[in-house]
Amino acid sequence: MRDVAILGVGMNKKWGELWDMSLRDVFVEAALNAVDDAGVDHLDSMYVGCMTSGLFVGQEHVGCLMADYLSTTPIPATRVESACASGGAAFRQGFIEVASGISDYVLVGGVEKMTDVSGDEATSALSAAADMEYEAYHGITFPGLYALMARVHMERYGTTSQQLAHVAVKNHKHGAMNPEAQYPFEVTVEDVLGSVMVADPLHILDCSPITDGAAAVVLCPLDTARKISKKPVVQVLASAQASGTIALHSRKDMAWIKSTNQAASKAYKMAGKGPQDIQVAEVHDCFTIAEIMVLEALALVERGKGGQAAESGMTALGGKIPVNTSGGLKAKGHPVGATGVAQVIEIIRQLRGEAGPRQVKGARIGLTQNMGGTGGSSVVHIFGAV
Amino acid sequence: MANPARYWREIPQRYRLEAARCTSCGEISFPPRLICPQCRSRKFETVTLKENGKILTYTVTRVGPSQFADQTPYAVGVVELDDGVRIMTQIADCDFDKLAAGQRVRLEFRRIQKQGDAGLLWYGYKCVPV
Numbered sequence: 001m002r003d004v005a006i007l008g009v010g011m012n013k014k015w016g017e018l019w020d021m022s023l024r025d026v027f028v029e030a031a032l033n034a035v036d037d038a039g040v041d042h043l044d045s046m047y048v049g050c051m052t053s054g055l056f057v058g059q060e061h062v063g064c065l066m067a068d069y070l071s072t073t074p075i076p077a078t079r080v081e082s083a084c085a086s087g088g089a090a091f092r093q094g095f096i097e098v099a100s101g102i103s104d105y106v107l108v109g110g111v112e113k114m115t116d117v118s119g120d121e122a123t124s125a126l127s128a129a130a131d132m133e134y135e136a137y138h139g140i141t142f143p144g145l146y147a148l149m150a151r152v153h154m155e156r157y158g159t160t161s162q163q164l165a166h167v168a169v170k171n172h173k174h175g176a177m178n179p180e181a182q183y184p185f186e187v188t189v190e191d192v193l194g195s196v197m198v199a200d201p202l203h204i205l206d207c208s209p210i211t212d213g214a215a216a217v218v219l220c221p222l223d224t225a226r227k228i229s230k231k232p233v234v235q236v237l238a239s240a241q242a243s244g245t246i247a248l249h250s251r252k253d254m255a256w257i258k259s260t261n262q263a264a265s266k267a268y269k270m271a272g273k274g275p276q277d278i279q280v281a282e283v284h285d286c287f288t289i290a291e292i293m294v295l296e297a298l299a300l301v302e303r304g305k306g307g308q309a310a311e312s313g314m315t316a317l318g319g320k321i322p323v324n325t326s327g328g329l330k331a332k333g334h335p336v337g338a339t340g341v342a343q344v345i346e347i348i349r350q351l352r353g354e355a356g357p358r359q360v361k362g363a364r365i366g367l368t369q370n371m372g373g374t375g376g377s378s379v380v381h382i383f384g385a386v
Numbered sequence: 387m388a389n390p391a392r393y394w395r396e397i398p399q400r401y402r403l404e405a406a407r408c409t410s411c412g413e414i415s416f417p418p419r420l421i422c423p424q425c426r427s428r429k430f431e432t433v434t435l436k437e438n439g440k441i442l443t444y445t446v447t448r449v450g451p452s453q454f455a456d457q458t459p460y461a462v463g464v465v466e467l468d469d470g471v472r473i474m475t476q477i478a479d480c481d482f483d484k485l486a487a488g489q490r491v492r493l494e495f496r497r498i499q500k501q502g503d504a505g506l507l508w509y510g511y512k513c514v515p516v
Contacts, residue, residue, distance in 0.1 A: 148463070148464055155487060200448075250472065
């Protein structure tokens, strides 16, 4: 297996409600930025992470669509879907293709165009990541599912609504330093606790938003990157993925994201690193409780102490392990298929030293964790500056 | 509108609580599966779920999908039935402020949602506090 590096990264100028851009325009803008950053004149293959373009805009076959509009035909172009982990899973496919030796230059993008439907329809479309017949049938929504998890965590570990709010406060504080973010402004604990209740105990400001956006990276063999890259080279040290039950109620422990823990264990082993080596992390904070539970599953925080981590500043910039310096899904936005790729981009920028005011000083090792459903799919990657 | 087969094929579970018990390890799968998640056996017998159980966790959905618009806000929870099987279900006829983990409940046959432009009524189980 060959070592793999990231040669280029690209995002949209800004994420949010991109009324004047179509699904294809959103993707191609980010992909062209990645190709320019990489400085390559051709690609061998591409993957597109996308959760549910069929429900959002009625378009399937988006691998082909994007190759056509990126003018990369006839290279192979494949869509990868694992709900909100689509981007992370697509990145893993690109990594595997370069590592295997089949292709040298692979573009991995992620995209979602979510604002062409009403809020109701978007909620229903996202529900398709749950068990349609035995969860969604009974009227449970995604905020509702995470609310069920939150209540178990709160009752068992004493986690409070204030601690949940601190996750949103922290990520908005980071996001305020990210011009690409959908909501680049700060919020207070009082703002979060005073915002409308969506699914008790989660308020609207505990939830990530509905977002249009795309993100893309170009991968190549590490040896090639060392020769041609004009930017500091970042290597993919580990790629791991794990699956769990699709239904939350089938889990023995609803306050523990087992698939993330299993993917993390494999990733730490593959990278020859441990949680203590991680200096910056982008994790799947689709809801504030999700970041808390994910940090525990990644062993970055002691089990049951995820709430305290946000409250104490441990996971803020300047803390022991800065988490979601991009603003996370919460402030940067959560175009579901793009999120996993955008997480990778933030870590690459951190390890290149390009993160500007939100730079984690001296960061050499970073981690991404991307999750589908309530943790039915988890993808973990570890990166190292070379 | 989807083919109504999608609805009626779930009737044994939604109306009659039919589950599959693995004849090898005793694990009960609801809905039934073709291979046991515990022991990988493929032999099952049909059993009926217990109708009583307790709430493990719950929420009040205040922003719901359109087919539940006439019920919003409504409580939903994970209930552990007395045979150990866990299900997702609405909690009907309850005072939201008095909901609690551990609360005993009983399953009842109820209307679940009104589907599509034709307003097709879909039925199944909901739990009520006892």
